[in-house]
Amino acid sequence: MGKRSSIDHLKWWQNIKNHRYIRIFLFIVLGVITYSLMVTNIIPETLEVEPGVVAEQDIRSPITIENKDETDQLKQAAYESIEPIYTTKPRYVQNQIERINDIFGTIRQVQQENKEKSEEAEEIEERLEEIYEIQEEVDELEPELEEELELLEASTPDVLTIHEQLERVRTIISQHTSQDLSDETLITFLETSEENLRLAQETTTSAIHDVMSNEIPIDEVENARSQAERKVIISTVDSSLYRAMIEMARFGVTYNYLLDESATEQAREEAVESVDPVMIREGQLLVEEGQMITSEIYNNLALVGLLDDYGVLYPYIGLGILVIILISMLGYYLNDANTSIKKNNTHLLMYVIIYTVTLLIIKLVSLTHLVGVTGMTYIVPVAMGTMLMTILLNPRIALFTSMVLAIISSIMFNEQSSGVLDYSHGIYVFFSAISGVFFLNKSHKTMRILQSGIFVGFLNVLVILALIMLKNGQYALVEVGMHVMFAGMAGFLAAVLTLGLLPFFEAGFGVLSTTKLIELSNPNQPLLRKILLDAPGTYHHSVMVANLSESACEAIGANGLLARVGSYYHDLGKTKRPHFFIENQMKIDNPHDKISPQLSKTIIIAHPYDGAEQLREHKMPKEIINIAEQHHGTTLLKYFYHKAKQDTDREIQEEEFRYPGPKAQSKEAAIVGIADCVEAAVRSMNKPTPDKIEKLVKKIITDRLEDGQFDECNITLKELSTVATSICETLYGTFHSRIEYPEEVSEKEEAKIRKEAGERK
Template sequence: MGKRSSPIDQQQWWKKLKEHRYIRLSLFVLLGILLYASMVSNVIPESLNVSSGTIADQDIRSPVTIEDREETEQRRQDAAAEVESVYSLESRYTDNQVEQANEIFDLAARVASEAEAIEREVEAYEARAEEAEQEQEESEESSDENEEAQEGDASESAGTAPPEPLTEEQMVSQLRALMSSRANAELDDDETLLALLNASEEQRQEAKSILENVIVTVMDNNNIRLDEVDEARATAAHRVSVSGVDQALYSSLLELARFSITANYLYDQEATEQARQLAVENVEPVMIREGQLIAGEGELITSEVYNELALAGLLDDHTNLFPYIGLALIVLVMTSMLGYFLSDAKTSLQTNNTHLLMYVLIFSLALFILKLVSYAHLINLAGVTLVAPVAAAAMLITILLHPRVALFTSMMLAIAASVIFNHESAGVVNYIHGLFVFFSCVGSTFFLSQSHRMVRILQAGLFVATLNVIVIFAIMMLRGTQFSLVEAGLSAGFAAAAGVLAAILTIGLIPFFEAGFGILSTMKLIELSSPNHPLLRKILLEAPGTYHHSVIVANLSEAACESVGANGLLARVGSYYHDLGKTKRPHFFIENQMKIENPHDKISPQLSKTIIIAHPYDGAALLREHRMPKEIIDIAEQHHGTTLLKYFYYKAKNNSELDVPESEFRYPGPKAQTRESAIIGIADSVEAAVRSMQHPTPEKIETLVKKIISDRLEDGQFDECDLTMKELNLISRSICETLQGTFHSRIEYPDEITEKNVVKEKVKIHG
């Protein structure tokens, strides 16, 4: 087999570099820089060298959605100004005015009543004085005694001053003193009050009733604003004139009617403010929408249009750093999420920096493809940018690394594509390409997650091509715009080509990544499992018993690995090569001793131990020489772990009087580092042990399998791999089920070799 260049994992410079404490951080930083570099040219704001009053030489559309705050504020002010003042009817004002008018009548009646009482008192006084005078004239001839008495009475009468009757002015003054200040101010004509004072009680009651009716009728039936008070008072005066009131009170009633009528429909400031606020809130913000035509080709750039261009950031009058900062933040979030995901997901990328480097290269390749194809829009051909075979990245990651990583990468590539292809969109993000890339990558990942065979990749390309066509038609229909058959056909054709190209690119790149990074893909494993492989032919020709043993171990380990979710195909292929080292001295292993004398009978147990222990490392050396994948080499080196060669240990101990250290008869290791290596070690021991059983039964097999697993567990052989007790039980059950039809008669394999019979047992060596 021809020599091949060593993969990067075997290069000395990378062996040193990959263990550096900052290498993972450096790779994520590199990925972030590549992401930023691929998208930064697409977020640089477009600048136009235009000024107010010039003519637009092209259609100018807004790249963003932004609010025109100045215009919005102006519209809100206009809306508030258009709201009319809110008035509210104060019905209680009618009662107030009626009470105030009635009070004037009552006060006038009171003052008039008092004046009448004084007048009656004056009249009584005058009557008594006249009577006394007449009596004096009749008694002039009476005695002195009578004269003295009469003089005394006259003197008594003369000593009491008669009351003064109230004048009209005094009556009016008293009435004004009792009236309110507003009534005094508005009823400034004394004749009005005098007429009320001079009227009879019946006249006042009639006038009072008429005025009350007028007030209620006018104010309850009309919403009287301040500027409508005079009109309402005129209406009240008219009603007084037709009421048939006594002429003596007509003028007074007119004045009282005018005085009593007031505004009852008043400005409500709170309600007005609420109405204006509601009007302001109902004004929609004036938005300049993404993709909105601000100025058409040949149109005049008015001051209003110029302001809109400034708001949209299309003028070159200043440098806007926000897009650069925003992109940096997006890239930071993307790389941080990726770093967290890869550190938490149970994949090889969690610890393997070589695989991480390969992932960065695949991602960079996808970004390069997206950026390169993005310039195809200059061709001005419908749908040409859909031809980007970016799904190849998802296929490569699915095959070479893990489907979960491919799904996460699909999301990141979709985000990058939506920005890189934004030249077809007025905004920063082109959702069409974002959705297209997402579905294309996710579809390829799902299709390849179960099988990685070459024909499956070609089928995946056809599947992605069909999916791409469906997605692009769906997006065209969702947009709701008219499209021609030519446009639809071209878009569908390019979308389908992207899927086929992705499959072809994947098939072409897989060998390079496998060789360059020592990746053991499914296709590589299938290739290595071919019986025509030179190393497998070497085992078959030089150690046929070992070859048959390896095939049985492969069957056992593949089924056991699949039962616990490990890589069954890796276990199968690793089993084929795990005993390759036996080809160096095949006849020292019992499965290859066909009708020949056992060579171990002629040599010391120490030499036998050296020969037997060497076979895992001889095999690993041969595998390295042939540039085999590291996973296969590790299985060959680790499948025995640090187990003890019991037969030769007890043989040496029995032949020597000195104490023989157990460590001299143990494999140097390392112990199994992966589940696959551990399971192959179990299957290796089980296969040899079952073959040595005479008359095996399912019960015997189950007991033996459990004992071998238990011994290895107690011996600490699983300490460095992540097998759980539950998984060990599943492995035991799977091996027992597989062994039902695969064992054959063989020399009995003892449960425990004792010191006493060690020299009597035949040498039985198994891998």
């Protein structure tokens, strides 16, 4: 096998890959690349046009914005269109009737007060006349009468004249009404009788009630008073009282149909709120080619920002914020998810390169709109990136990246969109990217990759048809066919690019893909041929270990193919001194019988590290090297340890006869170590039976577990039980019982038997 140099073997990368800031630097590079490839798609478009010129092209709005001037005009028109709202005030009728009744009540009160004073004055006058008559009969009044006379003269009440009564009435009613009632009317009511006063009150209040039961606007008050005047029809009173009643009726009638300011204002506010904002929608045609640019159109162009550079920095700042959010989320996920990228900066660099290549292809395809072929941008093979990530890294990483690529694509493909985002391409890229992940997840074979391309193309077609139907536009059959054709080609192109780029990433980053593992398992590989020729027993042992470890790994969901290939190379170090290992000692003495246990220990313990060194020299994948180096972990060489204790009286430490490690770091390395020990032990058994095999396998796994050999890998007790079961089942098939055939009888013995039989006859 030719030597292969990956980036992990380059000195400059070895010097910086574990630097504390290298991950931050790679994510910054990722952000810069993303921003650089997207920035040309968000540069604001500006036009050099003037009112009165003819538009040279169709101009559409790049944004959705409200035309506030037109909206305000519509709101003002709606406000002014609402007529004032008038309402009838039923309480006004009652108020006016109560006012009239108060006036009549005041007149009665003044009449009654004056009447009482008149009667009291008459009584005093009568008593005075009696006293005067007594005084004429006698020369001098008695003291009692003289005192009474003085008292009566002093207490005689003043009876009010009619004008004084008028003033008294006005004094009382001035708080409730104006001076609209004439003196003649009030005097007439003051001089009339109680019966006529009651009749006047009933007649006027009835007329007022009848008239004010209807709506009376302010400008109709005079007509209403005329109606009240006509309703005062009575012939049993004199003319002066009749005129007073008419004046009182006219005075009592007033407007009751008034402007309701709150209701009017509320109706106007509702009318204003019902006005929809005048919006200029994204993609709206502002001016057609050949159309005259009027002042209104010019204002609209200015409103959407097509005439000046105001706020030109905002799109760049917005894109920067978006890229920071995307890269931050991506960085958080990649550092948090339990994948190889979490700790392996080489894999992170590979992710950055795949991501960058994918973005470059997306950018290149986005420029095909300049060709003018309908639907050509849908040929973008974005699934290539996610398929490579699925094969080389992890499906979960590919799924998360699909969302990021969809957002980026919605901006990169906005050249044919009136806005910054093209949601159609964003949705299309999202489904195209994740479809390759789903179909490719369980197998990475070449045929599977080609099948994934077909599946991606099929799903692309479905998505395109769905988008066309959702838009509900007028599409010609040829146009639909072009969209479908390019979408289908995108899947095929993604598969071809994946197959073409895969070897470069595998070689450049030392990625151990399924294809590479199959290549390494070829018996014609130089290192495998070296094992076969130099240590045939070790080769046979490695094949047996491969069978055991592959089935066990697949039983717990680990990489069975990696375990098989790792098993082929795990004892490569034995080729350095093959005859010191028992499986290669055919018809020769065991050399360990002639050397000390310490020397034997040194030779045996060296083989994992000798093999790892040879693998490194041949630029073998790191996973294979790790299995070779870790399959013995820090286990104890029990045979030579006990032999050393028997050969000397001094205390021998176990650490002297233990492998230096490291312990198994992966499930595959742990299982290969178990299978290696089990195969050697079973091979040395005399007449192995299923019970013996099962007990032996469980004992070996238990001993390794108690010895802490699985402390540094994430294998569980349940998985160890499954591994034991799988290994036993494989061994049962290998060491099954065979039928004992009878020994063949030689020709001489057969002739002798025939002779003896003939003699007996």
